[in-house]
Amino acid sequence: MSRRIRQARLTQTLAVAITGAAAAFIVTAALFLLGYILVRGLPAMSWEFISQPPRGQMKAGGILPSIIGTLALTSGTAAFALPVGVAAGIYLSEYAPRGRMTRIIRLAISNMAGVPSIVYGLFGLALFVILFSFGTSILAGALTLACLTLPVIITATEEALRQIPSDLRQASLALGATRWRTIYRVVLPAAAPGIVTGSILGLARAAGETAPILFTAAVYYKRQLPTSIFDDVMVLPYHIYILATQVTGRPDDIIWGTALILVGGVTAGSVIAATWRSLQRKKVRW
Amino acid sequence: MTESREQNVTGVFELENVSVTYGSEVAIAGVSMHIPPRAVTALIGPSGCGKSTLLRCLNRMNDEIGSAKVRGRITLDGADIYAKEMDPVELRTRVGQVFQKPNPFPMTIYDNVAYGPRTQGTRRRSELDEVVERSLKRAALWGEVKKDLKKHAFELSGGQQQRLCIARALATQPEVVLMDEPASSLDPISTQQVEDTIAELKEYVTIVIVTHNMQQAARISDLTAFMLRESMEEPAQLVEVGETRVMFTNPGDKRTEAYITGRFG
Numbered sequence: 001m002s003r004r005i006r007q008a009r010l011t012q013t014l015a016v017a018i019t020g021a022a023a024a025f026i027v028t029a030a031l032f033l034l035g036y037i038l039v040r041g042l043p044a045m046s047w048e049f050i051s052q053p054p055r056g057q058m059k060a061g062g063i064l065p066s067i068i069g070t071l072a073l074t075s076g077t078a079a080f081a082l083p084v085g086v087a088a089g090i091y092l093s094e095y096a097p098r099g100r101m102t103r104i105i106r107l108a109i110s111n112m113a114g115v116p117s118i119v120y121g122l123f124g125l126a127l128f129v130i131l132f133s134f135g136t137s138i139l140a141g142a143l144t145l146a147c148l149t150l151p152v153i154i155t156a157t158e159e160a161l162r163q164i165p166s167d168l169r170q171a172s173l174a175l176g177a178t179r180w181r182t183i184y185r186v187v188l189p190a191a192a193p194g195i196v197t198g199s200i201l202g203l204a205r206a207a208g209e210t211a212p213i214l215f216t217a218a219v220y221y222k223r224q225l226p227t228s229i230f231d232d233v234m235v236l237p238y239h240i241y242i243l244a245t246q247v248t249g250r251p252d253d254i255i256w257g258t259a260l261i262l263v264g265g266v267t268a269g270s271v272i273a274a275t276w277r278s279l280q281r282k283k284v285r286w
Numbered sequence: 287m288t289e290s291r292e293q294n295v296t297g298v299f300e301l302e303n304v305s306v307t308y309g310s311e312v313a314i315a316g317v318s319m320h321i322p323p324r325a326v327t328a329l330i331g332p333s334g335c336g337k338s339t340l341l342r343c344l345n346r347m348n349d350e351i352g353s354a355k356v357r358g359r360i361t362l363d364g365a366d367i368y369a370k371e372m373d374p375v376e377l378r379t380r381v382g383q384v385f386q387k388p389n390p391f392p393m394t395i396y397d398n399v400a401y402g403p404r405t406q407g408t409r410r411r412s413e414l415d416e417v418v419e420r421s422l423k424r425a426a427l428w429g430e431v432k433k434d435l436k437k438h439a440f441e442l443s444g445g446q447q448q449r450l451c452i453a454r455a456l457a458t459q460p461e462v463v464l465m466d467e468p469a470s471s472l473d474p475i476s477t478q479q480v481e482d483t484i485a486e487l488k489e490y491v492t493i494v495i496v497t498h499n500m501q502q503a504a505r506i507s508d509l510t511a512f513m514l515r516e517s518m519e520e521p522a523q524l525v526e527v528g529e530t531r532v533m534f535t536n537p538g539d540k541r542t543e544a545y546i547t548g549r550f551g
Contacts, residue, residue, distance in 0.1 A: 097352070167389035171451070173350060175402040176379035176458060185401070190392050 037260050044257025053223040058243065059250040063258050068225050069138075069233030070262070073217060074207045076142025076229065081149040081206075082199060088150075089157025089195070094183050113151035118211040120148045125215040139229040141217020145206040152205070156198020160191040193280040200273040204266040210237040220246075236262040296363045297323040297461035297492035299344060304358035305521065306339050306348065313339050315521035317358070319511055323461075326484060326493045328507035328530065330500060332545070335513045336522035337496040341464050344494065345381040346374040363461070379406060382455030382491075384465045388447035390439035390454070395431050398439050398450055402458035417457050424490065425453035426483045445476025449483060456491070463487065465495040469502065481506050500546060504534050512542045 052062035088109075096102040124144030134140040164187050172182035188195075210218075218238040226233050236258055243255045299321035306314045314336040321327050329337040339348065346367065348354040360367050367377055379402065390398050399418045400408075408414055418435070422428040427449040431437070439450060448468060455463050465484070469477040484493060484506050497503050503510055510533040515522035526539045537543045 165389070167385060167387060168391060170347065170350070170383075171385065171389045171391065171454075172401070174345060174347060174378055174383040174385075175405060175454065176375050176377075177401075177405045178375055181405060186391050 040256035041260030044253040065234040066236045066239040069235040072138050073141050077145040077206050080146035085150050085153025086157050089154045093158045093161035109151050120212040121215050136232040137230045141213045144212045144216045149202045149206045152202030153199045157195050160194025164190050193277040197273045197277050204269050295323040300361045302359040307355045309353045312521040317524045319527050323492045325508040327509040328503035329496045329511050330503050331513035335515045341496050345378050379458040381462045382460040384468045386467045387471050390447050394436050396435040399453050399457050421453040421457040425449045445472050462492040
């Protein structure tokens with residue numbers, strides 16, 4: 001074996017080792033994170049924990065108001081962000097002419113994605129809470145989270161639509177379909193799995209955000225469940241923060257229990273999305 | 287084909303001095319030709335000679351490419367297809383197209399064929415059933431798929447998919463079907479089946495087919511048009527058009543002869 005080949009082989013072995021180690025590190029970190037939350041959080045799990053409001057200065061009882069609050073906020077976010085995000089993604093992928101205006105729109109979207117979430121919180125406070133007089137409420141929080149999630153959904157939609165071969169669009173147009181009918185009947189159904197997966201990942205992130213809802217939706221303590229979109233709510237991530245920093249003498253496991261519920265909910269969402277996607281993949285393939 | 291028969295049927299294209307430009311580049315210049323109804327007209331020529339571009343003028347698919355501009359006059363059954371009152375969407379229900387690669391929609395066989403009629407507003411099941419069956423029969427696919435119309439189109443073989451695309455194009459009951467190298471991605475047996483289908487189709491529709499396979503043009507077409515772009519600085523032109531039999535045995539132009547006998551391209 002020549003020296004050159006020996007060296008090439010060594011480099012190759014090193015490359016496999018280094019990239020493999022990085023991958024192994026990620027798997028370990030993820031497993032450790034989830035495992036730790038599971039181990040610390042499981043002792044707190046009980047029917048009372050998920051079905052009752054907190055009691056005894058939040059040192060006991062359950063976290064039902066926070067679960068309901070997070071569900072309400074996330075649904076509200078989906079209700080605003082999905083239609084606008086998907087529509088904007090469709091416009092960018094299917095209609096937007098190649099030009100300066102489109103470049104500016106794209107730039108605006110990637111800038112939106114780069115804005116720190118606390119800034120969204122301030123923005124939401126100024127615009128939705130104060131200017132629109134929605135108060136600290138589910139509505140204001142959902143709108144703020146929607147702004148934060150929009151770039152993710154727009155980008156996911158645009159990417160998913162771009163994956164659809166232009167052949168299909170041409171075939172539909174050549175059959176006397178308008179552009180809109182082509183999008184609605186051929187392109188969107190084919191792109192749906194990608195759009196849904198991307199959107200759920202975006203929403204899952206929104207569900208775990210604290211900073212944007214700090215000033216716009218979250219409340220420290222409230223036994224009653226919300227009855228309207230103008231109510232403020234307890235929410236899981238903020239509740240974790242409160243428990244960890246403001247409540248002295250509480251048992252540690254209720255913090256980890258709350259974290260477990262949040263991570264579990266978000267993971268369930270991602271798993272449902274992934275499963276649905278792979279089922280669709282079997283039906284649709286190029 | 288007699289004159290009187292030609293007067294009664296539809297699907298006649300007349301091209302007068304047609305040119306196509308992309309931005310500042312002239313792709314095709316000065317094409318004039320007559321495309322007779324109920325016959326197969328083949329467009330042949332080397333790669334990049336504007337065959338496909340010319341084909342896409344006939345159903346205004348060039349409109350979908352932003353920078354393409356068509357000049358001259360193209361009429362279908364006497365009506366200028368680039369006139370203001372001509373709606374390209376409506377035109378395409380009269381002038382169907384089959385593409386180079388089979389491109390069925392990701393849906394069932396039935397829904398693929400019913401797509402065009404549904405787009406035109408046909409909702410009645412019985413009517414759709416009828417048009418699906420007739421179109422599949424004309425595309426010579428009915429026998430193979432009549433038991434699994436609910437099957438996903440992607441489960442068909444490449445050749446079957448292409449005949450499905452032909453059936454889909456026929457379902458809007460077009461007067462003309464344009465085909466852009468419809469067999470170029472198929473194996474020889476599938477190619478043979480598609481060619482047989484084309485031969486039967488000309489009973490119902492006018493067919494304009496782009497092919498770079500000269501044997502294919504010789505086998506299936508009645509009329510052959512030879513296009514050529516002599517250099518990158520010049521636009522592509524129509525060298526000559528005539529009866530296929532004559533073109534292949536006794537071409538009028540030296541360049542046609544050179545191309546047909548395989549001296550270039």
